[in-house]
Amino acid sequence: MQYKGYTASIRFEEEAKLLFGEVVGIADTIFFEADSVDSFIQAFHDAVDDYLAWCAEEGREPDKPFNGRILFRCESDLHKSAIQAAEAKNMTLNQWLTQAVSRQIEAEAGDPVVVRAA
Known part of the structure; x- marks a missing residue:
């Protein structure tokens, strides 16, 4: 799954009935989770947007995915x-x-x- 050039990994935890995600291919760590596919997609988008906003607030360049x-x-x-x-x-x-x-x-x-x- 991709958003703004970032890629997410997806893991399903059956017991908790949750989807866990991580943005891969960058040095920074970005995790997110949700309980449905639609909310997982939204959580991924929100996590990337939050990361980019945080980087802007801190005045630092966000990690770019390895190309x-x-x-x-x-x-x-x-x-x-x-x-x-x-x-x-x-x-x-x-x-x-x-x-x-x-x-x-x-x-x-x-x-x-x-x-x-x-």
């Missing part, structure tokens, strides 16, 4: 080597870099990274 783009600058020789490595594996540079970053995160964090095809 999947990373500007990466490197030496020209490294750029050339990366393209050659990607071509050798019949991959685009983007695919190769995504795979390389995922492997590094897994090596450092020990958790597998789920990568969607780009």
